[in-house]
Amino acid sequence: MFINVDYNKRPQKAKLHLARPNKQIISHINEKFDDKLTVKLGNISELTFSIPHYISDDETGRKIINPHVDSIREKMLIRVKMGAYKEWFIVDEIEEDADDSDVFNVTAYSLGYELKGKRISEYEKDSGNATEILTDILEETIWEIGEIDPMFDAVYRGFESGEDSNVLECINNWAESFGGLLVWDTENRKVSLKNLKEDGKFKGGIINYGKFLKSLKRSRTTDEMVTRLWIYGGEDLTIHSVNPTGQGYIEDFSFFMYPFEMDSNGVVKKSSYYMSDDLCKAIIKHKTLIEENAPEISATNTELEEKRTQLITEQSKLDGLTQELENILELLDTANAVLSKLESEVPKPDTTDEQAQVTSLKAQRDAKQTEVTAQEAVVNSVQSDITKLETQLTTLQDEIINQSSFTPELRKELNPYIIESVWRDEDYIDAEELYNDGLAKFEELRQPKVVIEVDIVNLMNILEEQYYWDKFMLGDLIKVKYPQMNIEYMAKITEINYDLEEGEATLTITNTKDLLNDTEKLVKILYSNSSASSLVQSNKYKWDKISSVSKQVNSILTNEWDANKNKIIAGVKNSVEVGNRGIIIRSPDLPNDIVIMQAGIIALSQDGGETWKTAIKPDGIVAERLIGQIIAGQELLITNSSGTFTMDDNGAIFDVNSFIIKSSSGNNLVTRWEDNANFVDAYKDDNLVTPYEKKMLKIKWGELSKRYDANIVKVGNYYEDPSNLVFVNDYKDKYNQLYEYLFVTVHGDKPMLADDNMEYTTRIVGTEFDSMFKNYDNALVELEKQLDIRAKELTDKALQDAKKAQDNIDEVENDIAxxxxxxxxxxxxxxxxxxxxxxxxxxxxxxxxxxxxxxxxxxxxxxxxxxxxxxxxxxxxxxxxxxxxxxxxxxxxxxxxxxxxxxxxxx
Structure with a gap:
């Protein structure tokens, strides 16, 4: 392959520029050394570098203090540019070592790290798509939403920030929950979420022995390797019924059997690296038995599922008939109650219609009970068929186990290869679906995991390799070949560690094969603190179900339990029943004694509910007789057509047409009392206070004293400083003068109301006596008049304050969502x-x-x-x-x- 080299281009060496938080460039940091850059797919990148404390002056050649020592400060920004790569970093840590004082070390993270300082506490959203949740998370920041792949706005997730979290942590959790690739645009302060399967392309980047490759290390670990996986769904659902082996687990030993091979006659052509030939043969025979019986087991399961569906239908019919019977019984209760009430009235009215209604409802009850009994027989028949099919299925599964060739010796040899784990997903309610998806999950876990670390040269520094400058970008696919170790992988670049000073780069490729087949695994790598996890992320396997699940959970939490649909049975011998008829309590030993509570009434029957002669209602008790004592609380009221008798805190009050109390002689004592009603007037002007009058005076003084104490408390509550109020001082003086007159001043040889003078008559001056009480009464009237005026003022003010408060409440209520x-x-x-x-x-x-x-x-x-x-x-x-x-x-x-x-x- 011939590549034209453009020598007008320059090597893509990294350049660092210092900037203020508003991204205004201050200077170029060209004296940096030991600079390293780690860029991570979907995560925060890290930059470290050092600068000397002293540099040489360009003009004088003398050592001067490096100006960057003062200008590089925490929270300042650094822009890194290397070819097409450009990213902003925020300075997080500065270290100056006392043992090496001429070196200034800086650690910075990509600009998204600043969101770690933005607090979010107890944010919670029951269900929302990617854009909705991210909008809430970024609400109090200057960051914006970039591009959100439409697939993430078509699904809904629940999201919780937790207590005292931060925006950066929430964004990482948000991206992980939606299973997307987090992209930080530090130039524009935007956050995007892309589809992992569509992001990244193979641009021809190949790392091979003798080509870019400096070193390569491959490690394999069995930390997550599983050969037997136990599978559970919601409410402890298992796969026993659908698994051909009848077990609650699935297993596969193919990794340890490799490269075992035998022909059709059972002659071994290749042996396993681990297992004996006999053990491999037994495993293969067991697997063959499963495959042979699988069709019959599947057919039995299908028929069983149909019967279970039929059972649901028939049970639903039974429930409907039972509900209809309950409704008839409820109407019968009401009709009996109405009939009993009419029969208790005097004079007794005509109850012919009511009796006819009770008779009709009893006939309907008996007919409906017959239908319920017939439907119960249908349900029991279907249930019997299900039991037979379950037994047939168990027999087939037992045959597989019994016909297997596992001797005790072979089972002992197999034991070390049994590596167990559990996969649980509470969303599953169907055993067949749980079993099929469990097989897919098992496929991920039954192989050792591979980690490859590749050290390559930094191509950005080599002008002759400019063709490859854009072939090794973060997120793109590359090929790694190393024939000497039989390695050839296609993988996505998830992290690059640049040693900018040495011109080297390290690529870490984890779980390479899985990266191309399992998006979920890549998400776990991107947003986890480690490259591998020993936990099976069970509940993320079906993320898209969260919307419907959250609605079901919300329905349970927000709706009341309906007793019409959820009958509750409790008590000794199921003697308490909560249902649509209310709460019914029966006596285990006396079945005809019934208590029913419904519609605000507690009714009691002694004939199985035919009549209700005793009832407790909100407005009173209806009963033929009351047995025992009647104890009154705050108030006892007895009334009939002749009048009322009331007993309360004030004493006994009779409001009746005629009041008679007879003595043993038969005379009415009330007449005698009425004749002596004016006995006080008889002694009013005789200037003598008799023992009886002293007793009445002392009672009167007790009332005055309580009233005085109450008024003084009011004064203290109504006025901040009552010491200068004339009417208050006058009231106190008149009260004290009256006290001294009654309890201190000597009349004859002792105070009038002294304890040792209560049995004697005391002579007084009538005008003085009247004056003392009159002066006190006048002072009392004036004080209470002023207190009433003050109370009105305080009340008006309180009403104004209350109105303001209510206005605020109304404003809030009117703004309720x-x-x-x-x-x-x-x-x-x-x-x-x-x-x-x-x-x-x-x-x-x-x-x-x-x-x-x-x-x-x-x-x-x-x-x-x-x-x-x-x-x-x-x-x-x-x-x-x-x-x-x-x-x-x-x-x-x-x-x-x-x-x-x-x-x-x-x-």
């Missing part, structure tokens, strides 16, 4: 064409359901096919249909997803 919830009457996942459901959309503004206020045209329904494309004709057929659609098997081809958007009218 709209939310839509979808509910399917028969669940969200359907199989085998068994589809018949009603999807209902509910619209909320905040917590308020506004569905009924929206016109039918507000509900815009869409259907997407298995590839995510919108079915326009279906959408046109469902215009203005409102908030409900019916979906059956005619609406679904392979797979369909139904969505609803809301158009809220502006007025």
């Amino acid at each position: 709209y939310k839509i919830e979808l509910n399917s009457s028969q669940g969200t996942l359907f199989k085998n064409g068994q589809i018949n459901t009603i999807i209902t959309a509910r619209v909320y503004k905040g917590k308020t359901d506004i569905t009924s206020t929206l016109p039918n045209s507000s509900f815009i329904w869409r259907k997407r096919d298995k590839d995510g494309n919108i079915d326009t004709s279906w959408g046109n057929a469902h215009l203005n249909i409102g908030n409900q659609i019916t979906v059956d098997r005619n609406d679904v081809i392979q797979k369909s997803t139904f969505e609803c958007d809301i158009d809220i009218p502006t007025s």
